[in-house]
Structures are given as C-alpha cells and as structure tokens.
Amino acid sequence: MTFQIDSGIDLPGQELGLVSKMPAVENNGKVSRDDRKTVGDITHADPRMTCRDVHVWYGDKHALNDVDLDIGKNEVIAMIGPSGCGKSTFIRCLNRMNDSIDGCRVSGDLIMDGQDIYDRKMDVVLLRAMVGMVFQKPNPFPKSIFENVAYGPRIHGLAAAKTDIEEIVVTSLQKAGLWDEVKDYLDQPGTGLSGGQQQRLCIARAIAVNPEVVLMDEPCSALDPIATARIEELIDELREHYTIAIVTHSMQQAARVSQRTAYFHLGDLIEVGETDQIFTNPKHQLTEDYITGRFG
Amino acid sequence: MDNSPKHTTDLVRQGLAKRYRQEARFRRMGMTAIILGLAFVSMLFISIIGNGYSAFWQTYAQLEVHLDASKIDPEGTRDSDVIADADYGGIIKQSLRDMFPDVTGRRDKRTLYRLVSNGASYDLKDFVVANPDRIGTTIQLWVPADDDIDMLMKGHFDRDKPESERRIKDNQIAWVDTFVEQNRIESRFNKTFFTAGDSRDPELAGIWGAATGSFFTLIITLLLAFPLGVATAVYLEEFAPQNKWTDVIEVNINNLAAVPSIVFGLLGLAVFINFIGMPRSAPLVGGMVLTLMTLPTIIIASRAALKSVPPSIREAALGVGASKMQMVFHHVLPLAMPGMLTGTIIGMAQALGESAPLLMIGMVAFIVDIPTGVLDPSTVLPVQIYLWADSPERAFVERTSAAIMVLLAFLIAMNALAVLLRKKFERRW
Known part of the structure; x- marks a missing residue:
C-alpha cells in the first residue's frame, strides 16, 4: 500500500517535508475528510485482476483519480459511494466498456492474467468474453429467451453442434435460477418477462460465455425487493464459479452479498476492506459519514 | 401574504x-x-x-367490313406475310363509304374516314392475320372510335353550339347518330389505356410505357440508393469518429436534401450523359439521377432510425463480447430496419413523383415503344402526365387526369406498404 500525498491538497508543512507518511487523523480516530488517499488493504491474496494507478478522464473531467485495487478470485467485491463517485466508471474499465464513450481516456495498469487489458495487443472481444457484464436496467435483446442466452456462445463459437448450444442455454438458465420459470417459454421474447426475470436472463446471458469475472452495475436498482432478494441469492451462488464486482447504491445489499467493499468518493477510492469491517468500523471519516447516512 | x-x-x-x-x-x-x-x-x-x-371507357364503333380477297391476298397464298402487308386502311375506308354511300366530296370523305381511329386498320390486320379463313367474307368488327367521336359520346362537346364554334361538324354528328340508331356504337372498358405506350392519337395512347419506364427507373434507384444510403448512415452513425470532417459531411448531406431536384438533372446530363456517355432517355440514367436525389432522404431517415435504437441494446451486445460490427449487424440494424425501410419508401415515392430532373436527361421524349430494359429509351409517369397535359386534344385532358389517378394509386400503395412494414417489423424493448 502506498501513501501518496494528493497534489491537490496542501497540507501544512508539506513543503518543509514535515508531514509524516502517516495519514492525518481526526479526533475520533478516523482519517480526516480532507485526506483522499486510499485507506485499508487494497490487495488480495489471490487476485484475479490487479489495478494500479488507474485514472479516467471524460474529456476534461477527471472522473477517476489514481485507483489501486485488487479483485480477488471467487470473491464478491462491492463498490459503494454517492452518485458520481466513479464506482460505475471503475467497473466499466474492467471490461473496457468505456471504450465506446466519446472522449473517455483511461491510464494506469489493469492487469489480468499478466496482461494489461488496455494494451494494444489485448483483444476487446476476448476480454469481454472473460469479463461479462450485467447492467443497471435489464436489457435483454428483443429476441426469444433462447436466443438471448445462445447469442454469446454462438458468436464466440463456443459450441459447434446445436445440442451443445442447447446444453449451454439450459445450464446457464439453471445457474441463473430462471430455468424452472421459463423452460416452457424458451421461444417467447425475452422482453416479455418481468423485470426481475429479465435481469436474471441478462445474468444467464452473461454467464453463458463462461466468463471468469462478472461485473454488475447496480443490477437491482430497477427491481422490487422480492426480485432483488432472488438476485442477491443468485450472486451468492455464482461466487462459487465466478469473481463478481458489483456496484450498488444499497449499503444493505453490499453488506449482504459482498466479502470486500470499496468506498469511492468524488473519483477517489477512499477505503477498501473486509465488508464487515467497513460497515462496523470504517477507518476513514468519509466512509463513516456515508454509511451512517450523513450524506449520499 | x-x-x-x-x-x-x-x-x-x-x-x-x-x-x-x-x-x-x-x-x-x-x-x-x-x-x-x-x-x-x-x-x-x-x-x-x-x-x-371517363378515360377508363372508350367509345367503340362497329363496322361491317368486307374482307375482299383480291385486296388482301390476291394470289390466294394465305401467307401471313402477304396478308399482313395488305392495305387495311383502304378496306376500312371502303366499309365506311359503303355505309354512307351518299358521301361524295373529297373533303367530306376525309371527314368520314376520321370517324374511326387510325388504329382501326391495325385491329383489322390483327383480326385477319389471326383468322385467314375469313378472307372473302363480310365481318362485323368493333374498332375504337376517333377521339373526337369519343368526346362527343361522352358529352364533352356541346351539340347546341353553332357549327362554326364546334370541333365536330353537323355531318359528323349525323353519321354518329346513324351509328347510334343501328346500335353500332358502344362504350367499352379502355384496355388500351393500361396496355399501350404513348401515341399522338388519344384513343390509342396508354400509360403502360410510362409505367414500365417508372418501374425500371425506380428499380435502379432502389438498388443504388438503399444500400448506399444505409451503408452511409451506418458508417456515419456507428463507426465514424466525431470530428470536423464528419461535421462537414453531415451538413452537406442535409444541404443536399434541400437542393432543387432539377439541379440533379443538370448534374446527370453533364456527368452521366455528356461526360461518361451513357444513353439519353434511359431509365438507368434516370435511376442514377433519382438516386442522388433520394440519398439524403434515406440517409437522414436511416440515421434517425439508428439513433432511436436504445443504447442499452448496444451495451448488452458489447457486454457479451460482440464486436462492433456484430453489434451493429446483429442487433442495431435489425431494430433500425423498419425506420430505414419507411425512409426508403418515402424516398422512393418522392422519386416516383419526380419529373424535373428527368426532363434534363431526355426522358421527356415522345416514346411509343414499351421499354424492355434499363437502357431502352422511355419516359416515366409524371413526365407522361406533363406531356399529355401539354397536348391540345380534348381527349388528353381526361387521360391526363386518369394518369394522375394511376400515379396517385401507386403513391398511396407505396405509403401503405411503408406503414405495413413499420407495423410488421416494429419491435418493442
């Protein structure tokens, strides 16, 4: 873990070299609100993806400032923070979904399997086959349920025979907990399902290409509590096979589904830690303010 | 407060x-x-x-024609070439003289011959060639009446006016009345109007030539404008970077949509005909000119259709690892297709109704033959309407309106097709 002094903040005595390498501490033992360097352990013993010095700009706007974070194998890591804090921007860097946004620039190292995913040699199609994504609003294709799930494996050539495709579709739907509800309606349009079912269909579609990491950008924000509960159960089950990075606005959800939590604030990664620790004993004043509902 | x-x-x-x-x-x-x-x-x-x-009906007159073997086939060969070469105009005239033996003066006789159409001799020829065994007998043949007689029967000429102010003279009216008394005149469905090409004689003129010309022209327009327009729209909307060049292109496409269509005709004349040396009056050139005219419409409509595809579908496709090309062709394009088709059909309907640019490239010529290909000289429906509206004969007035009705029917059919396609392929998401 590095302690860099953010150039934007003038700490007294900085120019004199008097500031120690220890963060400024408030009277209640928390790291001061003005201190924007990351608190907590950003590393993971068995990382799947390693991010270092990640900066993102949208045009002139510095949307993400120097983020270091490991995403571990078979863990669920939750990104929380107030709106516009950069948490969605961060996970969209992990499968380069930001590429399609005009004026978006990403710098830093995002390493997966020893390769920088922003490297020129990295194939975006291949990356997205390994890092799947589920979006905020359920977005099934306006095609049949079967076609929705079969699309990914088909374009990646994962199955040669028709029966293989069918098998992938069935297992994916089963893993997504949707099979029992839709097995008789596979030829019906995916857009005809309820919101929660659509989102589970999107999860099935994402895992049909057998990714290693699944990114979820507020997957439950458009769903009612019952559908949300189902998705949360599902996330817990999926952890066995996949690494999951989830952005959520619901702190309860983060507490329920994740093992580690990262708190973002205005483009800075403020604090990373075990979920229990973040919610019971945050080390940073901003984190505490957020989880106690003082703003957000 | x-x-x-x-x-x-x-x-x-x-x-x-x-x-x-x-x-x-x-x-x-x-x-x-x-x-x-x-x-x-x-x-x-x-x-x-x-x-x-009223143009959909045509007055026919029945003549008693003696098929004189000495005039048609003097040597009795029954050879169809010989039969086809006979002077059928003379035979028609003979039968009219036989019917009104008291007409003697040269001028009166000429007026008498004008009771029936010039096309009567062709009808007679066709009949005799098809039925050579009837040579030597007397037949009753229905032939189209002259356009003036047709107008008289349809009530477009006022019999009560003094003779000097009428196109139809008293003796003609008397002959027609004789025909009517003998039940030798009747109004029939005007098949000629739908099967013939243009003619100087209104009773022989039809719109089939112009309709065929329009068909070939629109086929060329569709084949060129649809792929070009859709490809341009897809590239500009999905692949092109946003920079000064694409801005310039976009502004120019919008400007092209507002350019008066005759300018495209001048361009076609200068480039396609004078520079490249393509044939005049050909549907191929007409179609190319109309392609230039409809392209902006199709591009603008297609871009709007592409823009209306929700970004969530694009993200979904990219999220499962589709390449940009796969995203566009598997998801965005099918969803945008109804809008694109609607734009294309509206562009086609515009092209179908366009006459000005085609005047420039010579599709305004008087063409009797039905075109058989895209290189044959031909005209199109709106130009045919213009030509007929310019003709002095009273009978062309109703034919002009009838041609407009046909054109309107095509336009309504095309727009209905656009609505149907939109309804059929419209998808909700």
Whole structure:
C-alpha cells in the first residue's frame, strides 16, 4: 500500500517535508475528510485482476483519480459511494466498456492474467468474453429467451453442434435460477418477462460465455425487493464459479452479498476492506459519514 | 401574504376560465386547420377523379367490313406475310363509304374516314392475320372510335353550339347518330389505356410505357440508393469518429436534401450523359439521377432510425463480447430496419413523383415503344402526365387526369406498404 500525498491538497508543512507518511487523523480516530488517499488493504491474496494507478478522464473531467485495487478470485467485491463517485466508471474499465464513450481516456495498469487489458495487443472481444457484464436496467435483446442466452456462445463459437448450444442455454438458465420459470417459454421474447426475470436472463446471458469475472452495475436498482432478494441469492451462488464486482447504491445489499467493499468518493477510492469491517468500523471519516447516512 | 388554502384555490379558480378558453381556442384552431387541409385534399381528388374517370371507357364503333380477297391476298397464298402487308386502311375506308354511300366530296370523305381511329386498320390486320379463313367474307368488327367521336359520346362537346364554334361538324354528328340508331356504337372498358405506350392519337395512347419506364427507373434507384444510403448512415452513425470532417459531411448531406431536384438533372446530363456517355432517355440514367436525389432522404431517415435504437441494446451486445460490427449487424440494424425501410419508401415515392430532373436527361421524349430494359429509351409517369397535359386534344385532358389517378394509386400503395412494414417489423424493448 502506498501513501501518496494528493497534489491537490496542501497540507501544512508539506513543503518543509514535515508531514509524516502517516495519514492525518481526526479526533475520533478516523482519517480526516480532507485526506483522499486510499485507506485499508487494497490487495488480495489471490487476485484475479490487479489495478494500479488507474485514472479516467471524460474529456476534461477527471472522473477517476489514481485507483489501486485488487479483485480477488471467487470473491464478491462491492463498490459503494454517492452518485458520481466513479464506482460505475471503475467497473466499466474492467471490461473496457468505456471504450465506446466519446472522449473517455483511461491510464494506469489493469492487469489480468499478466496482461494489461488496455494494451494494444489485448483483444476487446476476448476480454469481454472473460469479463461479462450485467447492467443497471435489464436489457435483454428483443429476441426469444433462447436466443438471448445462445447469442454469446454462438458468436464466440463456443459450441459447434446445436445440442451443445442447447446444453449451454439450459445450464446457464439453471445457474441463473430462471430455468424452472421459463423452460416452457424458451421461444417467447425475452422482453416479455418481468423485470426481475429479465435481469436474471441478462445474468444467464452473461454467464453463458463462461466468463471468469462478472461485473454488475447496480443490477437491482430497477427491481422490487422480492426480485432483488432472488438476485442477491443468485450472486451468492455464482461466487462459487465466478469473481463478481458489483456496484450498488444499497449499503444493505453490499453488506449482504459482498466479502470486500470499496468506498469511492468524488473519483477517489477512499477505503477498501473486509465488508464487515467497513460497515462496523470504517477507518476513514468519509466512509463513516456515508454509511451512517450523513450524506449520499 | 395570505397563503391560506382557501385563498389559493380562489386564485386558481379565477384563472381557470381563462385557461379553458385558451385551450378551447387552440382546439378550434387545430380543427379548422385539419378541416381546411381535408377540404383541399378532397377538392384535389374530386377534380382529378371527376375529370379522369371517363378515360377508363372508350367509345367503340362497329363496322361491317368486307374482307375482299383480291385486296388482301390476291394470289390466294394465305401467307401471313402477304396478308399482313395488305392495305387495311383502304378496306376500312371502303366499309365506311359503303355505309354512307351518299358521301361524295373529297373533303367530306376525309371527314368520314376520321370517324374511326387510325388504329382501326391495325385491329383489322390483327383480326385477319389471326383468322385467314375469313378472307372473302363480310365481318362485323368493333374498332375504337376517333377521339373526337369519343368526346362527343361522352358529352364533352356541346351539340347546341353553332357549327362554326364546334370541333365536330353537323355531318359528323349525323353519321354518329346513324351509328347510334343501328346500335353500332358502344362504350367499352379502355384496355388500351393500361396496355399501350404513348401515341399522338388519344384513343390509342396508354400509360403502360410510362409505367414500365417508372418501374425500371425506380428499380435502379432502389438498388443504388438503399444500400448506399444505409451503408452511409451506418458508417456515419456507428463507426465514424466525431470530428470536423464528419461535421462537414453531415451538413452537406442535409444541404443536399434541400437542393432543387432539377439541379440533379443538370448534374446527370453533364456527368452521366455528356461526360461518361451513357444513353439519353434511359431509365438507368434516370435511376442514377433519382438516386442522388433520394440519398439524403434515406440517409437522414436511416440515421434517425439508428439513433432511436436504445443504447442499452448496444451495451448488452458489447457486454457479451460482440464486436462492433456484430453489434451493429446483429442487433442495431435489425431494430433500425423498419425506420430505414419507411425512409426508403418515402424516398422512393418522392422519386416516383419526380419529373424535373428527368426532363434534363431526355426522358421527356415522345416514346411509343414499351421499354424492355434499363437502357431502352422511355419516359416515366409524371413526365407522361406533363406531356399529355401539354397536348391540345380534348381527349388528353381526361387521360391526363386518369394518369394522375394511376400515379396517385401507386403513391398511396407505396405509403401503405411503408406503414405495413413499420407495423410488421416494429419491435418493442
């Protein structure tokens, strides 16, 4: 873990070299609100993806400032923070979904399997086959349920025979907990399902290409509590096979589904830690303010 | 200020009447506009149909024709070439003279011959060639009446006017009345109008030549404009970077949509005909010119259709690892297709109704033959309408209106197709 002094903040005595390498501490033992360097352990013993010095700009706007974070194998890591804090921007860097946004620039190292995913040699199609994504609003294709799930494996050539495709579709739907509800309606349009079912269909579609990491950008924000509960159960089950990075606005959800939590604030990664620790004993004043509902 | 609820509702109530009056006034204005619009459209339709419906009927006269073997086939060979070469005009004239033996003067005789169409001799020839065994007998043959007689029978000439102010003379009226007395005149469905090409004689003129020309021209336009327009729209919307060049291109496409169509005709004349050396009056060149004209329409409509595809579908496709090309062709394009087709059909309907640019490239020529390919000289429906509207014969007035009706029918059919396609392929997400 590095302690860099953010150039934007003038700490007294900085120019004199008097500031120690220890963060400024408030009277209640928390790291001061003005201190924007990351608190907590950003590393993971068995990382799947390693991010270092990640900066993102949208045009002139510095949307993400120097983020270091490991995403571990078979863990669920939750990104929380107030709106516009950069948490969605961060996970969209992990499968380069930001590429399609005009004026978006990403710098830093995002390493997966020893390769920088922003490297020129990295194939975006291949990356997205390994890092799947589920979006905020359920977005099934306006095609049949079967076609929705079969699309990914088909374009990646994962199955040669028709029966293989069918098998992938069935297992994916089963893993997504949707099979029992839709097995008789596979030829019906995916857009005809309820919101929660659509989102589970999107999860099935994402895992049909057998990714290693699944990114979820507020997957439950458009769903009612019952559908949300189902998705949360599902996330817990999926952890066995996949690494999951989830952005959520619901702190309860983060507490329920994740093992580690990262708190973002205005483009800075403020604090990373075990979920229990973040919610019971945050080390940073901003984190505490957020989880106690003082703003957000 | 007193903000008690009672006070507020009083204030709102005071203003309510004014609001309702405004709304009612606006509605009345809207209704008036719609009624006016409908009135103009119905006036247009009523005048065109009122003028044109009679063109779908044509007066036919029955002649008693003696097929004199010495005139048709003097050597009795029954060879169809010999039979086809006979002087059938003379035979028709002979039968008219036989019918009215008291007509003697040269001028009177010439007037008498003009009772039936010039096409009568061709009809007779066709009959004899098909039935050579009837040579030597006397037959009853229905032939189209001359356009003036047709107009007289349809009541477009006033019999009560003094003879000097009429196109039809007294003796002609007397002969026609004789025909009517002998039940030798009748009104039949005007098949010629739908099967023939243009002619100087209204009773022989038809729109099939122009319709075929329009068909070939539109096929060329569709084949060129649709792929070009869709490809341009897809590239500009999905692949092109946003920079100064694409801005310039976009502005120019929008400008092209507003360029007067005759300018495209001049361009076609200068480039396609004079520079490249393509044939004049050909549907190929017409189609290329109309492609230039319809491209902006198709591009703009297609881009709007692409823009209306929700970004979530693009993200979904990219999220499962589709390449940009796969995203566009598997998901975005199918969803945008109904809008693109609608734009294309509207562009095609525009092209179908366009005459000005085609005048420039020579599709305004008088062409009798039905075109058989895209290189044959031909004309198109709106130009045919223009040509007929320019003709002095009274019978062309109703044919002009009838041709307009045919053109309108095609346009309505195309627009209905656009609506149907949109309904059929429209998908909800």
